[in-house]
Each structure stands twice: as C-alpha cells, then as structure tokens.
Amino acid sequence: MHPIFRNTTMLGAYLGLWTILAAAMAALIRIPADLTWSQALSVAVPLCLFYAFVCLTPWYLCRAFPLGSARVGRLLINQVGAAVLACALWIGVARLLAFATDLGPQLNPAIPQLVVLGLLLYLTSVALHYALLAVEASREAALQTRDAELRALKSQINPHFLFNCLNSISALTSTDPVRAREMCVLLSDFLRKTLGLGERESITWREELELARTYLEVEQVRFGARLQVEMRVDDACAECQVPPLVLQPLIENAIKHGIATMVDGGIVRLEGHVENGNLAVRVENSFDPEAPSPRRHGLGLRNVRSRLQTRFGDAAHLNLAAEDSRFSAEMIFPCHKINP
C-alpha cells in the first residue's frame, strides 16, 4: 500500500493540497469555457480529488523502474504511457462531470488546457515519487548503518576479555574452586545481559549500569588488587532511557587502555547524576602516558559518539580529556523517562 495511507495527517495534507489545486484549476478553465465560479468549481473539485488518487499510482511504477537502472528506455515508455493513460482518464472524468452538472459541451474550449494540466500533474507526481523513494532509501540506509554499528559494537565484546576470563577460571579451578564457580556465574551473567540488549532500541540506565558493574566484577578477578573501582551514581538516573551498550565501551577502554597499561594498576571511577534534565556520566581512569597510543584508535569511542549523535543530535556531548596520568570521558545527553 502507498505509504501515504499509513499516516492520516499526511493524507489530509495531500488532499488539502489538491483542493487548492482544484481552486487554481477552476480559475484556469473558467475563462475559456465561460463558466461561473460555482460551475467551474463543481467540475474542478471532484475531478481533482479523483485525480489525487490517480497520481498516487506512480508509487508502484516508480518502484518497478527505479532511477539509475539500466532500462532507461523501458522506464520512459512506461512512465509516459502511464501519464497518457492517466490524462485520458482525467479528461474522460472531466467530460462526465460536465455532463453530470449539465454543462454539456460548454467545457470543450478548456480541453487543451486540461490535457496539458493533466499530463503535467501526473509527471510532477512521478518526479515527487522518485524523490520520496530516494528519501526512504537513505533513511533505510541510515537505519541499517546504525544496526551494523550496534552489531559491530556487540561483536567488539572482545575476544581478549573472554579468553582471558576463561583462562582465569581455568587457573582458579585447582586453587580456589569456589571463586572459579563465582567467576563462571559472573561471566555468564555478563554474556546473557549483552546478548539480550542488542535487540532493544533503548534500555534503562539501571540496566546499563548493572552490566558495567558485572563487567567490572569479572575484571576484578583478573586484575586483582591492580583494579580499584569507585562508583558514585545518583539514584535519580536509574530510569533514564539510554542506547544499549553506550557506557560499556567507556568502561572497557578504561580497563584496556588504562588499568592494563599500569604495572601497579589504578582506579576506575564512575560517576553519574542528573542535571537540568540531562544525564551526565563520567568515567575516569589512570593510564600510562608513555604507553603507545591504542591500536585502531578510538573505535569504541567513535561508536559511542555517533550513536549518541544519531539518537540525540546536538543535545548530546562526549568530552574526552587526558591530563598527566588521568584520562576522563564524559557523556551528557537528555534523560528521557518512560512513564509507567
């Protein structure tokens, strides 16, 4: 079905536009056919409303013959053929209306104008449909890009982390079976949560934070005393809607490019609060300024930035700062809540 029928406002606006066109047309045929305003309108308005629906048919033809396809000749023949057909219908209905309103042959002098108008209107509609299809295609492409980004982000949950965890579990099984089991549970928790998140458009901040917490607990087993975690997160944030896995890359970076580069480890500090309707999140970590800059520089961060941008536009910010041996990432975006 034509997309215009999915949206009543759009359909209303479209028919409104045609009513204005009808008025213009009445003005055009009134003079050569020597009609009164009411006579002209009684033909023009039903005719235009009828033609409004005829002019939606290019939707199918335009999709069957997309621009840029190799079959230019067939495209032209089909579209022009359809235009002639539509125009014939338009004239036929106009004459029927003329007889129905007892104008009889009085309309005949205006027929040439009507033919030109009918063709022009139909061809304009064809052009507009091609534009519409292009817009839809680009929107579709944007959606797919976002999906791809999310998939990429998810697959980034990174093999290094996973295999190192399994190695830690393997080491613990003989020396500390209880902790080995705990670690299995934590890791499973983490994996289960990340698997479920991908399908959702947004999740609550509480869920995102829970994921980060589980992740940090797992890493705590790996890094032991080298990793210290400080969390200061305001309860007011809990119900804010956030894109899934928006915090995760920041936390992973803090470990990978921060704690893991320090011989004696350091602190990961996570802060979150609501301020003027915005959720402000700050992840801070120590790092070794002499360490070589990360490979595939900032893929995770770039991803976070573009996802915030897609969702919130200019209302979202991601600020990064490195000072001495502290790195901080701060993201600020509107806190939308879903009312229960």
Add this chain to the structure above:
Amino acid sequence: MKLRAIIVDDEELARQILREYLDKAGEVEIVAECANGFEAVKAVGEQRPDLLFLDIQMPKLDGFEVLELIDPPVAVIFVTAYDQYALKAFDAAAVDYLLKPFSTERLGKALERARALLSDPQPRALQASDLAAAARPPGQTLERVVVKDGTKVHIIPIAKLDYVEAQDDYIALHSEKKQYLKQQTISSIEAQLDPARFARVHRSYIVNLERIARIEPYTKDSRVAVLQDGTQLAVSRSGYTRLKELLGENI
C-alpha cells in the same frame, strides 16, 4: 636436563596456572616470574634462561618489545589470549604459541618443541629485533623505539627521534642530543618507521622530516641536510629525490 624458564604475564592467575602446569610436568625449573616487560628484560639478562613464556599485551613493554631487547639464544613461547598476529610471531621468532586457556597436553607439545630446538647444535640464527619486526602486524608503523642500555631500558617515542645512523651492525638512534645504540640493521628499522615522517636520505641515514631546517649543496652532485640543531647529514642523490617527493620542490 631441566629447562630453566621464566614466566612473563601481567595477570597473577595466568602466571599461576602456568606455574601449576609446569610443576606437574616436572622437567622445567621456573627461575623467575615477571609481571611486566621491564622485569622480564632484566630477569632474562640476569638468569639467562633456556625458555621464556611471554604474554603479548602487558604494561610498559609489550611482548614484541621484550623480544627486541633480549639477546638470543632463548626459546620463546608466546602465551596469549587472542591475537591474530600470534601465528605470525610464532612463524618468525617463537618456538610455539599457546592460546589461553590451554591444556597440559598442549603445553607438553610446546615443551617438546622447545627441547628439540634447544638441543639443536646449530640453532636457527635469530636476530631478535629483526624477528620482532617481522612479528609486528603488517602496515603498522612504530610508535616508539625501545633500546636496552646495560640493564636500563629506554623508550624513545617516534616524535622525539631526530635521526638514525647506521654503524656497522648497529644503528645509532639520535634523540634529544643523546645517542642510543641498538643491534638492528638500518633497512629493518626503515621498514618499521612511518614513511610519511621519516626518509632514508642516505645509505647510512634516516631522518625525521620535521627536524630538517634546510638542504644545502655540498659538492657538485651531493647535498647535506641541516637539522634544526645544526647537525649536518649527507644526502645522496636518490635521497634528495625522495626528499623532494616528500617535501615538495621548495626545500
């Protein structure tokens, strides 16, 4: 004969499991355990082990850099969680590589290979630094150069490297008025440096383009590059052509 081994990994649990497996295998004596690259370089120098279990991602110096700084012969077994370059490392320099988590059987195989290699009266001629270069991911240029000076390790960020000079089997790295000697060929370091920032201007010189103040004629068909600190380096004819390509005609 018991093999003498050093374990290098920044994660305590990763060292622990290797220790446990090796104790069980019973044919290896662990002479040191190191939690980072610096410790590893020092321990290898002091202990002269037969065998090195080496993690790749570590603080301070990564596994490849450690490899550059130690003198062969030592059999290296890379132990890594997931590294698509481990395979390359193995081909180039290592006896074997173990992917975490690994089994005792797999470790046994690695030990067998190490024994075989170490008992070979004519060990593969290994130039550690060149092998480390080969083990690096392709298309990736160095961000810093590591040099060992006695027991000290110097890390020279690329931005602070002024020029490199060939000296027989060594290269001299000049940085901030100091000079560091490293056993490596000038061609091999040339291949590792970013060609947009460094140019081989002469058989014996690679120069950081940002340091060049001007080029002056020297003899009829040779020139010298004058660096910002006044150092003069000979520029060969092909070196000059290369510089012109990189810096444009108006040099």
